[in-house]
Every structure is written in C-alpha cells, then in structure tokens.
Amino acid sequence: MTSSRLRGALITAVTWVLVLMFFFPVAWMVFTAFKPEHQAATSPPTFAPDLTLDRFGAVFDRDMLPYLINSFSASLGSTLLVLALAIPAAYALSIRPVTNVRDALFFFISTRFMPVAASIIPVYLLLQSVGGLDNITWLTILYVGVNLPIAVWMMRSFLAEVPREVIEAAQLDGARLGTEIFRVVLPIVLPGVAAAGLICFIFAWNEFFLANLLTAQVARPTPPFLTSFVDGRGQFLAVLSAAATVAIVPVVLAGWIAQKQLVRGLAMGAIK
C-alpha cells in the first residue's frame, strides 16, 4: 500500500472514530429510551434490556404535542424572520458595502458578547410591561434578536464569495437591485442560506434559558419541558431519554432534508 493510500485510510479511520464518539451519546440516549426505568442506570450498563415503549407512552401521557408546536412556531418563525433581515443586511455589508462595514459588523457581533443571563431582568420587565410574558410571538422576536448577528455574519461570508463578474454581468444586462439579489445572487448562495437557516433553527429549537424564564404554560416550548422529567427523588433517565429522543426528531429531519445543501454550505463554502 502506498503511503498516500495509507494516510487516506488512516484519516478515514480517525474520521469514523470521531463520528462514532460524537454519535455514541445520542445512540445511547435513544437506546436508553427503550429500556424500563430500573434498567436505565445500572452498573455495569445493561446491553440486553427488556425493550419497551412504555417510556414514550409516559412522555405522551404528559401531552408533549403543544410543547413541540410551540418550539416549531418559535423556531421556524424566528428563522424566517432572521433570514428575511439577514440577507439584505449581509448584502449591504459585502456586495454593495455601506460605509463603516467593520463597525457595523462589530456592532452585530458585539450584541453576543454579553451573556443572556445579564440581560434577563430588563428583558423580563420589558415583556411584563407590554404583556409579552408567556407569549410565543414575543419569544420568537427575542430569538430573532439572538440569532440575527450569527446569520448576518454567516451570510456576509457566503455573499463575499460570489464572483463580482457574475454580478457585474447581471448589472450590464440591466438587472435592478431586486433582480440582482433574488435572481442572480441568492440562487448562487442557496447552500449558505440553508446552512444559516438550519443553524438558526437549531439554536432556536434548543434554546432553554429564555424559554424557561419567559414562558409559563401557554407558550412553553420543548427544552424546559424536557427538564421537567428530572425527578429529584426517583429514577428518570429512561423517560428523559424518551422525551429527548422525540425532541430531536424535527431537527434531525430538517438536517436530513437539507443535508446536501448543508454540506456544501458549511464545509465547502456556499458557491464552490
């Protein structure tokens, strides 16, 4: 075997090991979800448990669907809003740059410098004063604010890769700005849009801190619902695993559907 082949095989093997290391906890969680509660935390671990769907039954007995709907509304709604705002913003920061691009970019990312915990009391009081507590629309708006800087930065880097010649050619052909954005540039950076959208969707879907403190019942999304299975005086690992397994299904599906675009958008750059 030549040394380059050997190196290739080694890289493949290391890649598989890394993939399995990342995937194993998720696989173990799914496996645990099918165990009876008393076999979920044994030492040594039980590899041949009495498989059961009881724990999933316990999850849906708690009526998980409204929590999933709330998460879906907030995640999809905020992602669409973020993309609607981030694409023009990124356009104005890369392809047709406004003045002080660096300052604008720094401003965007600086909004992520402060931990959310530091701003929760003012946010809470503001929402309270406008009747926005336990309201999915307001939670969605907050998620837009949280994810917008990331999307702007991501979209800017994708847009920066678009060959100027393509844009100039479109302009020479008489394309107006709207045509230039929606019919020339966006199709080129679609993998980037998919990547930014999925990242924002995942971040919103998994967000716990704001969801726990700003919702009570009506607008409560899935993450705080999951932790409610933690029982300080009992065994809960199997039922928690079952709830978490259900909770990751939408994100896994979204990732599966956008897989091709995502790999291009995240690994190779939007337009290569």
Place this chain on the structure above:
Amino acid sequence: MKLTRTARRQAAPAGIAAVALALTLTACAGAGGGGNSGAAGSDGGPVELTLATVNNPQMKDMEELKSAFEEDHPDITVNFIQMEENDLRDAVTKDVATDGGQYDIVTVGSYEVPIWAQNGWLTDLSGDLESDADYDVDDLFEPVKNALTVDDSLYAVPFYGESSMLMYNKELLDEAGVTMPEHPTWQEVADIAREVNSDDVDGICLRGKPGWGEVFAPLTTVVNTFGGAWYDAEWNAQVDQPEFEEAVQFYVDLVADAGEADPVSTGFTECLNNVSQGRSAMWVDATVAAGLLEDPESSQVAGKMGYAHAPVVETEESGWLWSWNLAIPETTQNRDAAVEFVKWATSKEYHQLVGTELGWSRVPPGARNSTYEIPEYEEAAAAFAPITRDIMLAVDPEQPGVAPQSWTGIQYVTIPEFQDLGNQVSQDLADVFAGRSELGPVLDRAQDLAQDAGDAQK
C-alpha cells in the same frame, strides 16, 4: 446605497411573504392551552389555575387525580407546569419577585417559605385553613408546620414531607456478621461500612455532588450532630471551628474509605441506583427513598432492607426536615379558587383518594399525622412508615445541633445567601473529594464566605 423604487417593489414581496408567514406561525399566544386568561373568579366565571411544581411522584399523582377536584368544582380548571427543582426555583422566584403573576399556586420548599413570606411574596393561609374544621390544620406534622410559619401565620401547606434516616441492606450486613442498632452512632456506622466494604460492594453511599441541597443536606446534619454549626446565635460564622472541620473530615474520609467511587457525581438518584442494585450496603438519605427501595418492580433489594435513625454523635437525633409545600403567590388573580385547590390537595380526603385510586403505598408521606393511622397505609408501608413518623416527630428544626441557632431549619440556614454559600463551598469540597485540595484551606475560604453572609443578618 439606496434601493431604487423598482428594486424596492421587487424585493418587497419575498420579504413580506417571509415576515407574514413567520408572524402567522407565531400569531397566537402559544399552543399550550388556555393559559391564565380565565376570569378571575370575581365575576363568577370559569377560572383557570396555573400550578408550577417540581416533578416528583407525589405531584405526578396529584395531576393524575386533579379531575376529581375539577368534577367537584366545574368552574375551576387546574393546569400543572412541572419543572426541574432548580428551574422551578429560578422561574418562580423571578415571577413572584417581579409581580409577574404567571402562577396561581407554586410548590415551594421549606427553605424558601419563610424567606418568601418575609418578602411579602406569599399569601397568609392561616385564616382560610383554621376556619375550616374539616381541613384539620392541627393534623399537619408539627415540625413541618413550624418550618412554614412566620409570625404565627402559615404561608404554605405541605403535600409531602421527609426526614433522613439510615437504610441498610440486611443481607449484606448479615453476611459480614454485623448488626445495626436502631439508634446508631456515626462511629458505629463508619466501622460497619469499612467492615462490609469490598471490591464488589461499597460499604456506604453518601452524597458528594456539589450543591447546597445535594452534598450539604446530609453533610450539614453530620456537622450538627458533631457539635458544629454554620453560625452561632449571633450570626458569627463557625465554619473554622474544630467541630465543623472534624465532621467534614469524617464524612470525606468515610466516603474515601468505604463509599462510592465517584462521590462528586453522586446525589440522591445515583445512591438510589447503587443501593437498589445491591452495590452499596448502606445509605443515609431522605426517608422517601425507602418506598422506592421496597418497590420490587424497580429494586433488587425489596424486602431485604432495614431502617434505622440517622446516625448521631452529640445529639439525640440527626435527621433532617424537608417538605414540598403548596403556596399561593400574592400576585395571583384567583386566590379563592387557588385556596380551594390547595385545601383539597393537602386534605385527609385527598390521601384517601390517592390510596383508593392509585395504591396505599403512594399516599404522600410526612405531611399529616392521620396518614399514619390509616390501616391500609400502615400495612402497605409497614417497613418504613413507623420509623419515618418517629423521626419526623423527633427532629427539632429550632435547634438541631448542640447550640441554639437564630433560624428554623436543620440541613440549611434559612437566609437567602445560603444557596450561594452552600453552592460555592460544596464546589470547593468537590476538589477535596477528588483529592485535589486539602480541607483546611477550603474551610478557611468557606469561613470568609459564611461570615460575609452572616454579616448581612446582623
């Protein structure tokens, strides 16, 4: 660069469509249900109560049985929001402190009730409960009730109470040829633990997980019975006193010699798993654990366990006292309906309902004396109910240690600063368990932290 008029026209539809779709998706308040918007009851209309609670078995049972209450009160609906214990503290503290008004009923631990009552966050329930002879407020366990009383006013009622005790695997102790007295000392327990300890079985399981409510629940009871305390009666920190250090050193050494392999990751649930699988011979923890250990469906040691009072040194008892309680925030708009539900959920009739509908072993323990006089409950919980009752009535939250104290509470100090103090010191203690730090410097720092918190009370 400004957009041209044409460009704006072209760009607008996509953006508007996205925003419209997003807002349509989120235009409703949420999918979780009707929420808190029901009439306040003052106009006689329907009332929707929101109850924020920990997710423990007793509250799950209460949710299962709430339909019985709703059938008797057709104008009241009760919605349960279950949260992890610390999430609940965060959410409810923020809500009541800022007059959020999201919750009509909250479950509050016995540590928080006096603090929140003094802050004016909870409604006084004394009048509502005392005026109802059927409710029989005097039937509530006296030590538990005292812990929930501020200036002769009762601000919460227990739906579940617990102390701590020693649970031991009789089979394993018999094999080692040792017997456990009913009132053991810590030295006796330590000797037995070291005797029984082997490669396959830990002699004892004791919590080491950081957190004021984790390791410091059992450890503070050990400090108390060794003659130590967090503070004296004048709020001078006592962490640097020899009794405190002796107790903590004893606890750390016992875990190192005969305890679980990974104490820093071990809390109630981990010890429950260890003991129920026969991998630990003894365990000092919440009395409620006995019911779980005696459940043959989830425990391999059901019927093999023995129970004794929590080990002592200088005091006669060393059990802790904890209760989860129902309280009504001042901010509720539905106080009358909330009181009705709280009374129902903590009544004698409710205990009968749990017994007949769900099984007698599931009746909430540690709240009412009369529960322990129900023949079916006595039979179902024969292994641990009598000793649980004895311990709960014997502990003294006014003075659990050898010296008088300025607060009511056994395994915690009832000041707001204690959560942070206990959390910080327990984090440092984790390094001692892991062999990365010496106890002396950790307690020196703890003394400074404790004194800062104590100074705030002077």
